[in-house]
Every structure is written in structure tokens, then in C-alpha cells.
Amino acid sequence: MSQLYPLTQILIIPLAATPVVYLYARKMGRSAGYVAAIPLAYTLLLLLTLLPEAAKGVKHLESYTWAPSIGLTFGLLADGLSIWMMITINLLALLMSIYSVRYIDHRVKELFGGESPSTAYASYYALYLLYEVGMMGTVMSTNLIQFYLFYELMLVPSWLLINNYGYGDRERVGLLYFLWTHVGAVILLVGILSTYWITGSFEFSALSLIAAKPQAPFIVAAFLIGFLTKMAVFGLHLWLPDTYTQAPTSITALLSPAMSGIAPYAIVRFIVVPMYPVYQRFQPILVAWALITLIYGGLMSLAQDDVKRYLAYSSMSQMGYILLGVASMSTLGTSGAIFHYVSHGFGKCILFAVAGALLYRIGTLSISRMGGLADRMPVTATLTLLGIFTIAGVPPTSGFMSKWMIFAGVFDGPLSTSLMGISAATVILLMTVITIAYGLWIVKRIFFGPLAEGLEMVEDPPASMEAPLIILAVIAILVGLYPRIVSDCLFSALSALHV
Amino acid sequence: MMTQVASPMDVLLAYPGPWLCWILPIIGALITPLIGRVSRRAMNLSAVLFALSAVLSASTMIPWLLNGRWPGDVRLMRWVVFPDRPPLEVGLLIDPLSIIVANVVALISFLIVVYSVGYMHGDPCLPRYWFFFLFFIGNMLLLVLSDNFIMLLVGWEGVGLCSWGLIGYYYRDEKEYWVGGPPPTPMYSPSHCGMKAFIVTGFGDVLLLAAIFIVYHYAGTFNFMELIASSSSWLRYLSATPGLLSLTALLMLGGPIGKSAQFPLHEWLPEAMAGPTPVSALIHAATMVKAGVYLVARVSPIFYIGYWGLGLSEASTFFIAIAVIGCFTAFLAASQAMVSLELKKALAYSTISQIGYMMLALGVSGLNEGVYTAGLAAGIFHLISHALFKASLFLCAGCVLHAVESIYMSDMGGLRRVMPITHALMLIAALSLSGIPPLSGFWSKDAVLHSCLIAGTPLSTALFIVAAITAAMTFFYSIRFISLTFYGEPSENIEEKLEEGHLHEAPAIMWTPIAILDILVILIGLIAILGLISPAWSPEHFLEERLSHSIGPIEVMTHGGEAPAIMVPSISGAMLLIGGVAGYLLYLGRKVDARRLVESSPLLRGIYTFLWNRWYINSLYYLIFVDGILSLKDALYRWLESAVLDRGLNYGVPRLFKGLYHELKRVQTGVLSVNILYLIIAYLVIFISLLYLFAGGV
């Protein structure tokens, strides 16, 4: 397998497909979505061939010389920690490209009226593929520079997609999105630069050398600010609600589950694993922060009337869970966090796509104008439920497995050393009831009760929008039934953490 | 005990019954709605067959129970492999406790499925009903049979999910399905009630989760048998932190308290009556709400070993807490049942109250070293007998509601003549509930009271007194709902229905299952009479003997304190008399007008209002958790998120820079002399500051 350089292919093929898809879309219009799905499907297959090795703890590394004078290599890595990140990103991108066919057609027609220019489709799919490449590259990176490069690279296409295809005052919102995450990223950059001056290398493997240095807390803090901005924890979340709401839904379905979850992955990769002792000092802050994010996001999502805005805040709340797992400082919790990234990816992607479907069929996202839709859109209602259960952690979805791992991790980490700690952990756990509450409440408001006015003729969205979501829901349940497919990879990569 | 040497297939083939009995209903849940696309009849048939398959597979376990050689922990495969701890395995724990509960669940489920075919006839959403119903059966059996906490949680959450789906079954929220009221008392829509149930039990679930994870942290395993076997080491380790064992015990009770609707998480169950009546019968009376009782019984050996085997005094928290909570809940719910106006709600309160009895029995079992098996057996015995008669009561209530099309008892009355079969069946079940000999309820309730009495501590005696009073209240409210429904003068509603000719007896498909349940109630009662002849023949003794094996390495003293054999029956007889006389005077014989009696005295009126408003607990919860959170979120959104954060950062920072821009752009005057002036000033400033820095001043 390694002779084929699968990781290089995974990065290069969608990139190389970009102009092809662009030109195809110039000629053929919306059906380019299916063409864009082909390279993604191929890369997904490649990834799956790497899965068995990763589960055994084997690292797959491909590396090239890049800029030898500053000791840079261009490395691509797939190990237990990253493989499921990659699979999730790739899978979601693949399914959303199919979903986009009808959805973005709808959106482009809305924007441009009847004579929708083929360039609109072309640039959408080209940017879409670039965005996917950016996210994949981030996860595959082996050094900080490469990571930063892709980290910013995924920002530009996503910003353009929001700017060009979004809703509302999309230009302002796109700018907000770009600037917030960019500011976070440049602070991360300062951390990266400091690392370089201490270790003389950008490689991840060198990060552990910092741990004993006096500057380590500052570097960790810089990293954390950078990542927490992307994760949109409380206080740094202000770009999130508007962005997720106004972005085209097919992109939000990648932004929320796939992109912002790269931050916790990076925290694990950069901080938790190599700098465990330093990280330990940050644990109380992070736990508190995670808790605040979790509750605040939940409360805010209760207050929303716009489906996408609701989902945006619920994403924030879920990021609180993931952060909690990362902050637990135990193998179980950290694995659970990455696992929850996967589950949340499945669930939230379904939910955002459902929001898109509602927009597609009803033309509004205002919850107060919906109600009783379960009759008219039974498949959509079922998918929504499955999405919400996946996020809220109701068995047999994968969300159940990931959430209990997070919580077990919280009770397994440093918090468990004292009665106070355990009580605190219990309080944290108690607060999570709010996720069930906001999850069920929205289902009740959209799908239950008497049918709202004017929705008599509504029906389920077309098959090309539904099928990807059904596939996701099935995968979420299968992973929930056989979690070893994910957990073995994670445990093999994170077993050293255990205290 | 089985180990994982055998391949999964071998395990499945060696023990098909336990595995199939929960897998088949889940498969059925997926298949049955699909069949519904082809034919309705085939779908109903399929549902019944899948439920039957559960009964049949469960019944293959009964021989093990009878001959006393059960397989114990059967493990299929590794589910999650941890880096440095034993793996989490998919496995079933087949021991007397799980065999008994699983059979009760499977049997009652099957009967109610049959009943549902009649009750739900013609409902357009039947595929969804069957999906949730069969999924429930599968999950409930999984919960009961699983050998570790995580699989138990899967079942636990699964039944919660089905409960939510079925309470809110009428999701269109038509007015006729609302519960509560009559106005001005608030009414709740089915979808609201479903959510309430899920959220309130969710509180319990997370507490249970916390306990599980604490235990896991110290013991390193989720498996029940391993936990019990290694308890002497990890319990000591855990109890090294003072207070932690008590905390764990309380948290461990959280789940059962939520699921079994015990105080303070009992408020969801009355609203759960918004679902179709078979659902109330199965999930909210006979099976799911017993999951908590089952779990307490399942984990109580750990605490028993901790308390009596290892001498850890904190372990007693578990027993004391659950005994007190159970007893108080029994009293609390019974008091509310005495004033309830809705038939199903009265039964719901009664369910809460009866589960309180079971909890009480399980609680007192740990208060005295020798009472353990007696208490455990009493609890489980009451669980079985309650499951039978309460299911029967609910199903009868379903027949009644189906006929009269109202949830209020004030809209009933005098139905005895119209629905004689239902009347007879319900009467038997109600008598059993009240503890009238020789029906099963009498024996099981006596067992509970008996174990209280023989525990012999001051606490248990106090609890005994409360429980006895509750028994009187039980008979009172039983008489009340039977009389209001079947006796007395027909209400206006009934008169109308009679004139229209709508009122009729339920079809056979509905009353046959009830009849089977009633027969079982009577049968158990009759078997128990045999116990008078020889204690070895009594079901209680049988349970005691079988359950004593589940405790593991510690030798259990089977006989603790003694109490005179006649004492419990005589006290409960006295209580029945009190309750019965009051009930006869007020309702059955209508010698005293209940309404006027209440009106006559401010004290009684106060008590009545207090009870009618559910001790104000419900309102308080709504005030704090619903209104509180809803207003908090609005306030936060308006004042923090929008006003401070969004306005401050997303608008404020750009505005700040805009302001800076407008201020700073004045620098660029466009006047040449000014530019040169800057130059001169900069020249001087740089020079002078350099002088200060490097040349030590001018």
C-alpha cells in the first residue's frame, strides 16, 4: 500500500480535480456535484484501506523535503488519532457534495434568478474541493508550519463560499468569520514561532522538548487561544452564530462538524500528548470553560427562533463537551473527545442538512412558522431525530459511545482525586441534561403539534438531498453498535496518556 | 462462569434463549413497520409474533431458575478494548434475578401487544407505534439481562427513548389527548409530556452515570460479577476518601429514582399518562418503571458487602436512603391518588406509591445483616405481583377510557352494568392492589411490611408505620376509583353515550389478556396460601432461596430478626379496615358526600388543595426549571449575548477602529508645513530619547 503514497494521493487528487470540476461545471452546471464526489469517494476508499493498520497503532508517514534551510519537511501522517478525523471530513465532504447538487442549484437560482451563470456552480465546487483539501491537510500535517498553512488555507475558500453563497448580510458575516478565526490563528502562529526558537524545529515530535522550559505555559496559552477561537468556546464564540446561520447550509454542514472540530484534535496533538505536565496546569480553567460553553451554548440555543442559529449554538454547546473530554486529561476522555468529534460530525451534518432541506422546501428557517411537519416530512423528521440522538448521546447511535467515554474520562482524570473534584464532575454531568432539553424541544416545535399554516403542500426533499443523510445516520448507528472501529484507533494512539 | 474462549457463534448457539429474547424484538421493531407498507394485518401479526418470540425465548431460561443451575455471565465478544484495563464485553448475566424479571417483562409485553391490536385498531400511525413498542421490549430485556453497566445503559436509554416516543405518540397534540386539568389546573400536550419524562429521567440518568464512572475509576470494570467479586479490594480503595462512598451510593440511586419515579424525580410519571393506555400499562406501570427497582437489586450486593462484609459504615447510606425515599414516595403518591380526578392518573400515583414499597423493601434489606434476602425477595415479589395487577388495572382503564372518551372519573360512573367483564377484571386487580387476601398483592405487600418489621432498627420501625398507613390509603383510593368508575349514578357523559348507543363492552382481544393477568394474580395468591402449610412452598421463600445466590463471595445470613407471624397480617388488616370504612362511607356507599365534607372544614379543604396541587412540587419544579431556565435564557440572550458580547465585540471593535481611523486620519492634513513640522518634532523626539537612553542625558 505504501508504494502508492495514499496520503499524497488523498491530498493531491482533490486538488488536481479542482480545475476539472471547474471546467466541467462551466459546461454542465449543477451536476458537477456528482463529478466532485468522484475524487472524494476515491480518497475515502484509500483512507479506509489505511484503517486496519491505524487500529493496530501503526503510523503511516509520507514525508518530503520542503525547505531544508529552516529544517522543514512536508510530511503526511495517518495514525490512530488522525485517521478518523480524516475519514469524517472526507465522508462529510463526499456526502455534502452530493447534497449540494440540488441545494446549491436552489441557492444559485435564488441569488441570480433565472439565468444562473455557470461560473457560480463552477466556483462553488472548485472552492468546495479546495476547502476539503485544506481540512484534510490540516489533519495530516506532521509539523507546525504545515499545519498552520493548511489551517489558514481552509479558511480562505470557506470564507469565499460564505461570502458568495451565504444568506443575509453575508459579506459582513464572512468578514467576521475570517477575522475572528484569523486573529486566533495568528496568535497560534506566535506560539508556533516561539516553539521554533526553543526547540529549533517545527516538527510535532519536538514539542515535547518545550515541556520543561519556563516559556511553556505561554506557548500553551497561545496555542489554546488559537484553537479555542476556532472551537468557539464561550467568549470567543461570537463569530459562530452569525457565520453558521448565514453560510450556505451545505457549507455550514462542514464548518460546524468538520472544521471547528479540528481545533480539539490539534489541542490533543500539540498540547495534551507532548506537553502533558504543562497542560495539567490549565486543566481547571479548561474544565470550567468547557462547562460554561456547554451550558451557555445550550441556553442560547433554547433562545433561538432560527433553525440554523439554534444549531449553531448547539454546536457551541457540543464543542463544550469535546473540550471537556480534552480537558479531562485521561485516555478515555481524550479519546472520547475525538470520538465525539466523529459522532458530532455525523449528527450535526445531518441536522444542518435538514435545516437546508427545510429552507429548500419551506423557504424559511423561522421555528415559529413551523410546526407539525412530521406528517408532511416524515423522513426529514426521522433524520432530525436521529441527528439529535446522535448528538445528545442516545443509544444506539455513536454519540452514546463517545459521550460516555468523555464522562468516564472526566471521572478518570485528575478530577477524581478528591471528593470536591468528583462533586464538581457530577455537577458538570448534571448540567448536560440541558442538551437533551434543547434537542427535544426543537423537534417538538418543528415537527410536533398541529400543522402550521401554509405548510399543507410541503413534502420531503428530493432523494439526492435525503440519501446522503440516510447514509450518515446509518453509519452513525453502525459505529454506535461497533465502536471498536473508532475506539481501537484512538486508544492505540493515546494509551500513553493514562495516569 | 463462561469466559471468552468460545467463538461468538458458539456462545449464541449454546444460549440462544437469552440472546434471542432481546435481539428478536429489536429486529421486529425494524421489520414490522416495513411490513406495514404491505399490509396492516400482516403488520399486526408480525408484532404479535415477535412479542411472542420474546416470551418463548425468555421462557427457555425458566428451567435454569427451577433447577438452580444457571449459566451466569455469558460473554459474546469484546465491544470496546481499553488500553490497560479489562475490555468491555458484550455479555449477558443470567441469574435468578434477571431470569425472573425478564420473564415477567416478556410475558406482560406479549399480553399487552395482543391488547394493543384491539386498542389501537384503525390508528394511521400504527407502524410507528409498533416500532417503539417492539424496540421497547428489546431494550427492556437487554437492560435486564446485560452483564455490565454500559449495556445496561444502552437498554436504559433505549427504554427511555421509547417511553418518550410513546408518551408523545399523539404528536399532533389534538386537545383530546391532553392530560391534566380540568382548567384552571394546567393541561399538558402529549409532546410536552414526552419531553418532560425524558428530561426528568435524564436527571436521574446522569446521576447514575456519575456513579458508574466513579465505580469504574476505582474498580476498572463495568461488569457486575467482576464488581461484586473484586468488591473487597476496590471498595476499600474507594472508601479511603471520606464521603465518597456515600456520594457514590446516592448517585447510584439517582438513576433508579428517576426511572422509577421516586421522590424527588417522580413528577414525570403522572404526565406520562398522555400516551396510549397500553403504553401506560406496559411502560409506565408494569415494566420500565421497574427498571430502577431491578437496578437497585442488582447493585445492592456491592453495598451489602461493603456494609456487612467490610464494615464500611458509609455503605449503609445506600440502604437508608432508598428505604426512606421509597417509604416517603409511597406515602406521597398515595396521598395524591386519593384526590386525583383522572382515572389513569390515579393509577399512575398508585404505581409510584407501590414502587415506593418495593424500594422500601430493598432498602430495609441492608439495614440488618439477616434481612437481606428477605427484603430482596419481598421487593422482587412485589415487583412481580404489582406488574401483573397494575398492568391489568391499566388495561381495564384503557377499555373504560376507550368507551367513555374522557379521562375524568367525573365523566364516568355506573359502568358496572354496561361493562361487566371489565368491571370484574378491574375489581380483582384493584383488590390485589389493596392487599386483600388471598390475592397476590396481599402476600407481596405483607412480605414488604414483614421485612420492615424484622429489620428491627428504629428507622425501619418508623418506616413500617408509614408504610402501614399508606396501606390504608391504598385501599381508600382503590375503592374510590372503582366506585367512581363502575358504581353510583351514571354521569351526564355516560347518559349521552348510552343514548347514542356507543357504550359497549370491550372486544375479546382486549379483555382476554386482562383475564390472563388476573388469573395469574389469583394463581400466585393461591400458591402463596400453600406457603401457610409449609414455608418452603411459598413463592417468597423460593425467591429468597434463589436470590441469595446472586450475592457472590459473602456468606449471607438468611435469618435475622424475627417477628410474630401474625403481627403483620393483623396490622395490615386493621389498616384495610380503616381505609375500607372511609372508602365505603365516602364513595362506595355514598353515605357522606365527599365534596361537602371537604368544603365543610378549612383544614380538610387545605389538605385537599395541597394534595390536588401535588404538594406543589410540580409547580415548584416548573417555576425553577422550566420558567427559570426559559427566562434565564431570554435574559442571557438579550442582555449578555446580544447587548454585551455581540454588540461589544462584533460591532464595538469595528466601531472602535472606525473611530480610531477617523481620529487618526486627521494626522494626514495635506498641509505641507504640518508634514515638515512632524518631521522636526520626530527628529527632536528621537534624538532626545536616544540621548536619554544612551548618553546618560543631555
Add this chain to the structure above:
Amino acid sequence: MINIPIPLLVLLLGGGVLPLIGLMAERLHVKWLREGWTILIQALALYSVYPLYREVRAAEGRILLKYLPGGAPPLGGCFEIDVLGVYMAGCISLLALLVAIYSTRYMEHEGRLTEFYTLFTLMNAGMVGVAMAGDFFTLFVFWEMMCISSYVLVSFMKHRPGPIEAGFKYFMMSATGSAFLLLSMSLLYGMTGTLNFAYASASLKAVEPTPWLLLLFTTLLIGFGIKSAIVPFHTWLPDAHPEAPGPISAMLSGIVIETGLYALTRVIYLTFPVSIFKPTFAALSVVTMTLANILALLQSDLKRMLAYSSISQIGYMLVGISTGTAYGLMGALLHIFNHSLMKGLAFLCAGSIVHQLGSREISEMRGLGRRMPFTSLSLSIALLGLGGVPTTNGFVSKFILFSSAIGAGMPILAVIGVLNSALSMAYYLRVIITLAARGEASAEEAPAIMVGISLLMALLIVIFGVWPQPVIRYADIASKCLLQGVGRYLSAVMGP
């Protein structure tokens, strides 16, 4: 044999002959003669940089000395060429060639083109001379050559008031700067008795700071600072750069101000201890980038915004220079090259837009992305590069600059730098958003040559962003000349 470095010789001769060529072209009606000649000259200059580099590498101590007629140092003028000088010459010639090609179409409808191309070539000659000068006096002569050409070029469109006003202000400020430069030369002369860099360095580098030395430093700073538009000497730039013709804006922002910075760096690094200029430059860099970024935020004029952005980029370069380390200097040099490409491209695209649209107002450019897709794409890439987005070369050099600040123990400076860089994104994005928006702007795509040059530069930006190694290599050698190579530099002139 005329002892002048080849690129400079080519430019001087070519510029000198240009009026004749122009006359011929007009008399004989040969189209493209002037233009062709100019391009040829610039191409030859660029081409001859490489032999010069080989020559420098081959020379003893890697320093090439060329004495001007009239005596040897310390009295006579000389060219003292090291890799740093060659590097600058390369940057200048490359941009000049690209701009020259671009100008052929941009300027084709203007009059007085002979004048234009002559001045253009002489300005480049001046810059190359500055890059190679070995003593202060030679530097001054070429400096004035560059300045005077640029004054005229700025106000080349003399039929409009704007260029005249801008040119006058530019002229006054710059002339004052030149006067200060002369003054500082006289001070240097007074203190060391020579104007040769090597001799001055030998006598001043190790001296304890005295008030006279500080005065010299300050005066030098003003002299060069005005040209390189360090805040608060920047006030002429936002006027002059936008009003100049498109190609000239590109040259001015792309390389002329950097040449000023280069000269400043050369002199200061050679003659002053690090401890003096480190805090000064650090402070100036903070002021420069912050003020310029804020002032650029809401500019409605595209070219004016780009001009402010140039000032802020000078601020970033100052970060690298202030470190006093080879690494920081390497970053600054790299940024000079990268900035010449990016800002050159940005101004060329802005020029194309002005050329086609006839307006510089950003608000009137809504929807231009559809009408002028290639120009808009190039502009977007240039702007993203200026903002420091990875995979553009702007990221690489900014990265090294801020990294060097941390390496030199000034993390605060690095933090301010990156925050400024993030802030600058706001106004770059504003332009991209406007271009991408749907709007009514009606214009056609620019002529093929202009578009071609834009796309080529955009491509270079991305290529050097992904694979910066070649430029880094030369910048690295060049930066080491100024720090590790000082000894060789001195001994080449003064003997061992």
C-alpha cells in the same frame, strides 16, 4: 574600460540613449521602438545580474570592488558589491522588467513617452546604483538620480491637478530628506574624515555612543526615513503613490521605498552598534504598522489604501531589521522581494482597473470580479499575500519576520505584528468582497499584456509561497553579508 557594474552600466547607457531612440521612433514612425528598447534594457539588466553574481562569488572575500575614476578609497568613490547588493539589484530589475512590459500597453495613449521611459530607466539605474554603492557619496549621487526621476514620474500626468500637488509635496519632503542626508554625510565626514562605508564602519562601529553619534544616527534616520516612508515621515506617500501612473505606483511602492530602507539598513548596520538601532526601529515599526493599518482601514480609494498598506509593510520590514540578527534581516530582505511582487502586482491590477473603469473608488468596483475576472483574481491573490495568508510568499516572509522578533527576545513586538497583520486582513478582504459582490460595474478585461503580467506575478506569488527555498537561499546569503561578512567588507577596501 569603464569600471561600472554591468547592470548599472546597461541601465545608464540604455537610459542615456533612450531620448535618441525616442526621437528616431517619432521621426521614423516605428511603433514599439521605445518600448522595445526599454524592455530590452530592463531584460539585459536583469540578465546581467547573474554574471555579476558569479563575479561576486568568484571575487576574493566575495566582495567585488570597482573604483570610480578619481582615486581610491577613502577619498575616491567606489562600488563595493556584495551579495546583498546583487540581491537588491535583482529585485529591482525583476520588478522593473515586469513593469516595463506592463507599461507598454498601459501608457500607449499618453504623450511624452520618450521622457517617461528615459526617466523610468534612469530611476532604475539610480536604484541599482544605490544598491551597489560602496561609499556615501556614490550613494548620494545615485540617490538623487532616483529621487529626481521619481519626482517627475509622479507628476507625469501633469494635465491633472492631483499628480502635480502630490508631486510637489513629494518633492518638498523628499528634498528636505535629501538635505538631511547631506547633512548627515557632512557629520559622518566630520567624525571620521571619510565617506567610505568600510572606513566609517571601522572607526564608528565599536565606539561608545556619544551625542554626536546619536545626532548622526537621527539625521541619517530622517534622511533615509522620509524616502522609505517610516511613520511619521510617511505623509507624502499616500498622496504620491496613488497619483502616479499605474506602473510608477507599482515601482514606487514595490521597490523605491524599499531601496530607501535598504540604504538605511546598509549604513546603519555598518556604522552603528545594534543596541542603538534595535529599540529605535522596534518603536518605529510598531508605530508604522499600527498607524498605517488603521489609516488604511476605511480608505475609499483603492490605490490610496494600497499606499497605506505599503507603509504598514515597511513597518513589518522594520521588525526584521530591528532584531539585528541575520535571521531577521533575511526576513526583511525576503519581504522586500516578496513585497515587490505583491505590491507591484496590486498596483498593476489597480492600474488596470483604473485604466478600464476610470475610477479608483472601491465602492464603484462592485461586480468587477465578473467583468475583469483575471485582473480581479490576480488582485485578490496579491491582497491575500499582503495579508499573509499561507501559500503566498507574503506569509513566508512575514512568518520569518515575526519569528525573528521572538528569536531576538521581543515577543511583544511579534504579537503586535501578528495582530496588525490580522487587522490588515480587514481592508484587504473588503476589496476582495467588493470585487466578488454582484454589482453594476461595467468594464472590460484589461489588454492581454497587462493581464498576462498580472497573472504571471500572481503565479510567482503562489510559487514562492509554496516553494520559497530559492529566494530564501539568496536572502540568507545576502543577510549574512551585512552581519557575518562585515569583516570581509572592511578588509576588501582597507586591506587585511
Add this chain to the structure above:
Amino acid sequence: MHPFTSFIVAVFLLLLIGLLCLTTRRNMIRLLIGVEILFNAANLNFIALSIQRAGFIDPLGQMIVLMAIVLDGCVVAVGLVMTLNAYRHYGTLDVRKLRRLRW
């Protein structure tokens, strides 16, 4: 008093006058003259410094001044042309009227 001091004072005064002229005068021609004065201050400084070493007149300083005067002339010529053009467009020699470009 060192003989050299008087020169320095003169240079300083010229510098001051030139800068004052640049900051306070409005007439463009005067501004040009101000720049000239600045240049001459520098030139004077060169001359003064070239003779500071007793008994030796340094030709370098003298040569530079000569060259600087030539360059100076070019600069002023350009300046005058610009002034002329500015006068054509703005109809005045008042430099403060040249305020079209700002902010």
C-alpha cells in the same frame, strides 16, 4: 573659543532658518528657497569640516560640495517646474491651497 565653533553655529542657524521657512511660509518659491538653505547648511558644514584638521584642507569635502551644488541645481530646477505646473492648476503660489489630497 574653538575656531570651528562659529561654523557650527552658522550651520545650526541656517538649519533653523531653513526649517522655519519650510514650516511657516506659504509661498512655494520661498519653500524652495528654504530647501536650498537646508542644502547650503549641509554644504557649509562640509566645508567647515574639511578644514577642521589643522593645516590640511581635505579635497574630498570640497569635491562633494561642488557635486552637491550641481545636484542641488537639478533638484531646484525640478522644483521650479513643479511650482509652475502647480500655479497653472491652482492659480496661486500658496502651498496651503494644495489640499486636494489628504486623509
